Amino acid sequence: MGYILSQDQKELQQSVKKFMEKEIKPYVSEVDESGRFPLELYEKAFEMGLHCLGIPEEYGGGGLDLLTELILVEEISKVDAGIADSLGGNALAFQVLNLAGTDSQKKLFAERVIPGGFAAFALTEANAGSDSAATRTAATREGDEYVITGTKCFITNGGVANIYIVFAKTDKEKGTKGISAFLVERERPGLSVGKEENKMGIRASNTCEVVFDHVRIPADHLIGTEGSGFKYAMQALDAGRLAVSAMAIGIAQHALEEAAAYAKTRVTFGQPISKFQAIQFMLADMDMKIESARQMMVHAATLAAEGISYTREAAMAKCISSDAAVDVATDAIQVLGGYGYSREYPVEKLLRDAKIFQIFEGTNQIQRVIISGRLLGS
Numbered sequence: 054m055g056y057i058l059s060q061d062q063k064e065l066q067q068s069v070k071k072f073m074e075k076e077i078k079p080y081v082s083e084v085d086e087s088g089r090f091p092l093e094l095y096e097k098a099f100e101m102g103l104h105c106l107g108i109p110e111e112y113g114g115g116g117l118d119l120l121t122e123l124i125l126v127e128e129i130s131k132v133d134a135g136i137a138d139s140l141g142g143n144a145l146a147f148q149v150l151n152l153a154g155t156d157s158q159k160k161l162f163a164e165r166v167i168p169g170g171f172a173a174f175a176l177t178e179a180n181a182g183s184d185s186a187a188t189r190t191a192a193t194r195e196g197d198e199y200v201i202t203g204t205k206c207f208i209t210n211g212g213v214a215n216i217y218i219v220f221a222k223t224d225k226e227k228g229t230k231g232i233s234a235f236l237v238e239r240e241r242p243g244l245s246v247g248k249e250e251n252k253m254g255i256r257a258s259n260t261c262e263v264v265f266d267h268v269r270i271p272a273d274h275l276i277g278t279e280g281s282g283f284k285y286a287m288q289a290l291d292a293g294r295l296a297v298s299a300m301a302i303g304i305a306q307h308a309l310e311e312a313a314a315y316a317k318t319r320v321t322f323g324q325p326i327s328k329f330q331a332i333q334f335m336l337a338d339m340d341m342k343i344e345s346a347r348q349m350m351v352h353a354a355t356l357a358a359e360g361i362s363y364t365r366e367a368a369m370a371k372c373i374s375s376d377a378a379v380d381v382a383t384d385a386i387q388v389l390g391g392y393g394y395s396r397e398y399p400v401e402k403l404l405r406d407a408k409i410f411q412i413f414e415g416t417n418q419i420q421r422v423i424i425s426g427r428l429l430g431s
C-alpha cells in the first residue's frame with residue numbers, strides 16, 4: 054500500500070523491515086523448531102520500541118496512530134508472526150486502559166512494560182472462549198480490596214507478563230454484564246503460571262494458563278466500573294482485530310514473495326514455472342486476496358481514526374485477512390511443490406502460523422455472528 058503512505062510512515066516501515074531482517078530473521082527457524090521463548094530477540098525489539106508502538110508518548114510509548122502501528126505490525130509479522138503476536142499482546146492489554154483506565158493505572162502499566170516487558174489480556178477460560186458469559190473467575194469485594202479466584206487459559210504472554218488485565222465476574226447472575234476488568238501485577242501472592250501450550254504455529258510467542266488463587270488487589274485496580282468489563286474487552290478487541298489483520302497480512306505477503314521468487318527459478322519442462330499460466334494465475338489470486346484484505350484493514354483503521362464505530366469493519370478485516378493468510382500460505386506450498394511441504398523451506402511454517410488467526414480474538418465464526426447481527430439487527 055505504498056501509494057498511501059507518508060514519507061514518515063515509509064521511513065519507519067523501512068527501519069522496522071531492516072531491523073527484523075537483520076536481528077530476528079536469522080533465528081526464526083531455530084525458534085520455530087525448538088518452541089523456546091526467545092527473550093534475547095524480544096530484548097532487541099524492546100530497544101526498537103516495538104513493544105509499545107501505539108502507547109501514548111506521555112506514558113513513554115511510541116505514540117503512533119493506529120494505521121502507522123498496523124503498517125509496522127505487518128512488517129514484524131512478515132518475518133515472524135509469533136514475535137508480532139507477543140509484542141501485540143501489550144497493545145491489546147493497554148487498549149483496555151485506554152478506554153477506561155485512570156492516569157495512575159496507565160502509569161502503573163507503563164512502569165512495568167515500557168522499560169522492556171510484557172502485558173497480557175486474560176479473558177478466556179477452559180469453558181469460556183467464544184462464550185464469555187460462562188466466565189467463572191470471580192472477583193469479590195472485601196473492604197478496600199478485591200479477591201480474584203479462577204483460572205484463565207490460552208493467554209498470550211501469560212507466562213512472561215509483568216502485568217495482567219484480568220476479566221472476572223463481580224456478579225455471577227448477570228452474564229456478560231457481571232464481568233469487570235482488573236489490573237493485576239505479576240508478583241501478587243496467589244498468582245501463578247500454569248500449563249504452557251506447545252503450539253502448532255506462532256511458536257515464538259508465549260501462551261499459558263494463569264491461575265488466580267485468592268489474589269488480593271487494591272479496589273483502585275478495578276478498571277472503569279463494575280459490570281463494564283465485557284464491554285471494554287469487546288471494544289479493545291476491535292483494535293486488536295485490526296492488529297490480527299495486519300499480522301495475517303504480513304504472513305500472507307511473506308508467503309506470496311516466497312512463492313513468486315521460487316516460481317522464477319524453478320525450471321520444469323525446460324522453462325521456469327512462472328511461465329505457466331496456472332502458476333501466474335495462482336500468484337495473481339494470492340496478490341488479490343492480500344490487497345483486498347489490506348484495503349479492508351486500512352478502511353477500518355480510517356474509520357477508527359475518524360472516531361466512527363468500526364466493530365463491523367474490524368470483524369470483516371479480521372476474517373478476510375486470516376482467511377487470506379491461510380489460503381495464500383496453502384497456495385504458496387502448492388507453488389513450491391514437494392519443497393513447500395519440507396521444513397527446509399519457510400512456507401510450511403507460514404501455514405502453521407496463519408491458522409491461529411482464524412481462531413483467536415474471536416473465531417471467524419464469531420466474527421460472522423457480529424457481522425450478521427449488525428445486518429439483521431439481532
Ligand SMILES: Cc1cc2nc3c(=O)[nH]c(=O)nc-3n(C[C@H](O)[C@H](O)[C@H](O)COP(=O)(O)OP(=O)(O)OC[C@H]3O[C@@H](n4cnc5c(N)ncnc54)[C@H](O)[C@@H]3O)c2cc1C
Nearest residue numbers: 174175176177182183207208209260412413414415416418
Ligand atoms: C495461541 C492462542 C493465543 C490466545 N491468546 C489469548 C489471549 O491472549 N487472551 C485470551 O483471553 N484468549 C486468548 N486465546 C483464546 C482464544 O481467543 C479462544 O481460543 C477463542 O476465542 C475460541 O474459544 P475456544 O477455544 O473456547 O473455542 P469455542 O468457543 O469452544 O469454539 C469451538 C468452535 O465452535 C465455534 N462456535 C462457538 N460458538 C459459536 C457460535 N455462537 N456460533 C458459531 N460458531 C460457534 C467456534 O467458532 C469454534 O469453531 C488464545 C488462543 C490461542 C490458541
